[in-house]
Amino acid sequence: MARIKNRGTKPELIVRQVLLESGIRYRYNYNGLPCKPDFIFPGRKKVIFVHGCFWHRHPGCKRASTPSSNTLFWETKFNKNVARDAKNQLLLEQAGWEVLVVWQCNLKDKELLQSTILSFLTN
Numbered sequence: 783m784a785r786i787k788n789r790g791t792k793p794e795l796i797v798r799q800v801l802l803e804s805g806i807r808y809r810y811n812y813n814g815l816p817c818k819p820d821f822i823f824p825g826r827k828k829v830i831f832v833h834g835c836f837w838h839r840h841p842g843c844k845r846a847s848t849p850s851s852n853t854l855f856w857e858t859k860f861n862k863n864v865a866r867d868a869k870n871q872l873l874l875e876q877a878g879w880e881v882l883v884v885w886q887c888n889l890k891d892k893e894l895l896q897s898t899i900l901s902f903l904t905n
């Protein structure tokens with residue numbers, strides 16, 4: 783199944799900007815990973831995913847609402863997304879990678895975002 787790519791959309795641009803401002807180099811592609819994280823830091827063996835709250839079902843987030851029509855369709859779709867995310871994260875962790883998920887709604891506070899990313903990458 784093709785993965786829906788949000789490459790270059792706004793949430794990812796914000797993270798990219800934070801990384802650039804912090805002078806941190808990253809990659810978009812890296813051979814041998816079980817999936818395609820949004821940002822890859824091969825030297826640190828860490829990856830960052832930027833997840834939209836709606837599609838990836840941010841727990842307890844008001845953006846993760848379910849449309850009131852075709853509920854079954856949406857729930858099936860969402861369940862697949864969540865299962866795939868969990869599987870990808872597990873595979874990465876089993877291969878020795880550390881994973882940070884940045885949620886779309888956490889991008890508003892750029893200072894907080896920056897400190898979250900920096901402490902993830904430097905610890």
Ligand SMILES: [Zn+2]
Pocket residue numbers: 835840843844845846885886887888
């Ligand atoms: Zn959210």
